Amino acid sequence: MRAHLVRVDAVIVQAVIAGALSFSHLHDLAAAAGQGGWKAWAYPVSVDLLLVAAWRRMRQRQRAGQAAGSPRLWFLVALAASLGANVATAGLLDLDHVPASLRVVVAGWPAVAFFGGTLLAHTPHGPGMSAAPEPPAADPSEEEATTPAAVDALAPDALPAPVPEPATVEPETVPAPPPGPAVPLPPVLIDRVRALADEHRSATGRPADPDAVRARLGLPPSMTASVAAHL
DSSP: OHHHHHHHHHHHHHHHHHHHHHHHHHHHHHHHTTOOTHHHHHHHHHHHHHHHHHHHHHHHHHHTTOOOHHHHHHHHHHHHHHHHHHHIIIIISOTTSOOHHHHHHHHHHHHHHHHHHHHHHTSOOSSOSSOOOOOOOOOHHHHHTTSHHHHHTSOGGGSOOOOOOOOOOOOOOOOOOOOOOOOOOOHHHHHHHHHHHHHHHHHHSSOOOHHHHHHHTTOOGGGHHHHHTTO
């Protein structure tokens, strides 16, 4: 964590130093080109603001998947102005005898910066650059054509013929198969059947149901007749 903070602090310090030097070079060049007083201090502010605004708008359009040609153009213009001032004040230009062409460029910069900043401010950004077109309004004459009166006015031949409903076929009732012959039960099951029957009779006073006894013994339904034979 501490190493990360050191790296971040170094980047910030480097950015502050570079910004201060570029600011000073732009001020010196503007003053040498005849823009004295507060105007010399306004030039570096104008260049740096255009540089930052163009960079931010360029990044916004790139994240939105849109073309960033216009912001990139103004970013390069501001970068050229800043870099040109840095190079011009490095001893390659006599600041006491500035060429007339450079004086014209410096004097015309405010109009260029204003034009670029206005375009950047009014450039749509974000996923919704243009509103979706509204659907066309429905024609009242088309709505009237679909009224019940218009449907009644149609020729009978134009209407589709009614589809006859399929006849319902009642399913045939399949008679239940007759119960098969009683299967002899082992003596152990016979004793169990009689014990359950006696238990049911003593508890309810009624004879036991063969199907209920068969179910309690866990026998298949086909053994009901066998159980009933021993009740």
